[in-house]
Amino acid sequence: MPRTVDLKEKIKELRSFVRSERRVPTYREMLTLFGYRSTNSVAGLIRKLVEAGFLLRDAGGRLVATDKLTGSVRMLGFVQAGFPSPAEEQEADTLSLDEYMIRRPESTFMLTVNGDSMIDAGIQPGDIVLVEKGEAPRSGQIVVAQVDGDWTLKYYVKDRAGVRLDPANRNYRFIRPRQSLVIGGIVRGVIRRYE
Amino acid sequence: MPRTVDLKEKIKELRSFVRSERRVPTYREMLTLFGYRSTNSVAGLIRKLVEAGFLLRDAGGRLVATDKLTGSVRMLGFVQAGFPSPAEEQEADTLSLDEYMIRRPESTFMLTVNGDSMIDAGIQPGDIVLVEKGEAPRSGQIVVAQVDGDWTLKYYVKDRAGVRLDPANRNYRFIRPRQSLVIGGIVRGVIRRYE
DNA sequence: CTTGATACTGAACAAATGTTCAGTTACCTA
DNA sequence: TAGGTAACTGAACATTTGTTCAGTATCAAG
Numbered sequence: 001m002p003r004t005v006d007l008k009e010k011i012k013e014l015r016s017f018v019r020s021e022r023r024v025p026t027y028r029e030m031l032t033l034f035g036y037r038s039t040n041s042v043a044g045l046i047r048k049l050v051e052a053g054f055l056l057r058d059a060g061g062r063l064v065a066t067d068k069l070t071g072s073v074r075m076l077g078f079v080q081a082g083f084p085s086p087a088e089e090q091e092a093d094t095l096s097l098d099e100y101m102i103r104r105p106e107s108t109f110m111l112t113v114n115g116d117s118m119i120d121a122g123i124q125p126g127d128i129v130l131v132e133k134g135e136a137p138r139s140g141q142i143v144v145a146q147v148d149g150d151w152t153l154k155y156y157v158k159d160r161a162g163v164r165l166d167p168a169n170r171n172y173r174f175i176r177p178r179q180s181l182v183i184g185g186i187v188r189g190v191i192r193r194y195e
Numbered sequence: 196m197p198r199t200v201d202l203k204e205k206i207k208e209l210r211s212f213v214r215s216e217r218r219v220p221t222y223r224e225m226l227t228l229f230g231y232r233s234t235n236s237v238a239g240l241i242r243k244l245v246e247a248g249f250l251l252r253d254a255g256g257r258l259v260a261t262d263k264l265t266g267s268v269r270m271l272g273f274v275q276a277g278f279p280s281p282a283e284e285q286e287a288d289t290l291s292l293d294e295y296m297i298r299r300p301e302s303t304f305m306l307t308v309n310g311d312s313m314i315d316a317g318i319q320p321g322d323i324v325l326v327e328k329g330e331a332p333r334s335g336q337i338v339v340a341q342v343d344g345d346w347t348l349k350y351y352v353k354d355r356a357g358v359r360l361d362p363a364n365r366n367y368r369f370i371r372p373r374q375s376l377v378i379g380g381i382v383r384g385v386i387r388r389y390e
Numbered sequence: 391c392t393t394g395a396t397a398c399t400g401a402a403c404a405a406a407t408g409t410t411c412a413g414t415t416a417c418c419t420a
Numbered sequence: 421t422a423g424g425t426a427a428c429t430g431a432a433c434a435t436t437t438g439t440t441c442a443g444t445a446t447c448a449a450g
Binding site for chain 2: 096
């Protein structure tokens with residue numbers, strides 16, 4: 001068997017470049033980045049990186065970085081499963097939070113939550129909800145809705161009497177719209193930042 | 196006063212291109228994208244987009260898309276403040292969840308939570324915590340820690356008796372490490388996806 | 391050792407790139 | 421309605437781009 005190149009180090013270098021420069025380096029830039037002296041060497045390496053799924057070629061043949069390369073966070077297991085070893089860290093593919101959390105960017109918005117009406121659903125004041133417009137809510141989903149003039153965050157529930165909006169807080173009662181109900185959007189995700 | 200160009204429509208087109216192609220279009224591509232017939236027109240528009248902060252030039256003079264252009268979600272106000280009008284939607288700048296949530300990508304990991312020991316802090320089973328390694332925790336921060344062999348998610352608290360790990364659940368008691376305490380990292384954020 | 395497959399070099403090439411120039415067109419305001 | 425400023429056209433240019441070629445170096449397996 002002939003010799004094989006070690007991709008890991010190259011990927012690390014490439015990831016670093018793509019993150020800081022926000023673009024795929026040119027062949028000449030990869031020369032110095034990877035320590036080659038021929039652009040043909042770069043071409044060979046790129047072929048491997050495409051095969052491995054770190055880069056891909058668009059319709060025009062241009063190189064595009066994938067989430068596997070670009071993503072911000074390394075996806076790992078469960079808390080109880082322990083903590084990753086340095087070896088595992090290097091191995092783990094990265095993931096983009098944007099890709100993970102947002103299906104339809106054109107119709108998704110962030111809203112800051114105030115009030116504690118959804119606290120038992122794990123949505124606290126100050127949290128940010130990702131709201132997707134356009135689709136009709138199903139019973140049990142959390143929605144941003146305008147009930148009789150006031151905007152609020154509640155569970156959307158359909159029952160025999162019609163539509164009901166349930167809080168996730170025992171101190172509050174459910175609301176049943178009297179005159180108007182406008183669904184602003186469905187809550188697709190929640191994010192919270194500490195500090 | 197001479198005429199002025201309407202940037203909004205162009206930005207919309209450009210955002211759409213950058214999102215789908217994951218790169219800034221070339222001048223020739225912008226010709227068709229913006230409906231121009233001269234690359235010099237494109238150059239003029241690019242100058243405006245750079246001034247407006249949607250694009251920027253790196254050290255080598257290459258065009259780079261900013262988060263203002265690329266980001267996945269539109270940042271808006273509070274739930275009680277109402278819902279954005281279509282006009283506001285067009286205006287709002289976009290934001291990247293990765294940039295917003297993650298300071299140090301190299302040392303940040305995602306872990307899926309199981310167990311309900313932090314439920315009163317709004318962290319539910321199935322949620323994903325963003326954990327940052329490397330720094331020493333301060334009292335009151337949530338940490339992923341190995342206490343006497345078991346990995347767990349708790350508040351890190353320093354008191355007179357030493358270090359204590361507090362759950363956010365009245366059904367559980369705090370833990371005080373007997374033999375060993377390993378801090379895996381500090382919880383910098385929580386994300387949750389519905390469906 | 392020999393064999394063979396792969397990694398890599400060095401040089402050349404056509405195509406595509408961003409920039410620049412002079413000149414024309416469109417529009418707002420006074 | 422006239423003037424002026426910015427938007428835009430059309431064409432040309434030097435660089436840079438990714439790709440390709442033939443040939444050498446390296447390494448593992450038999």
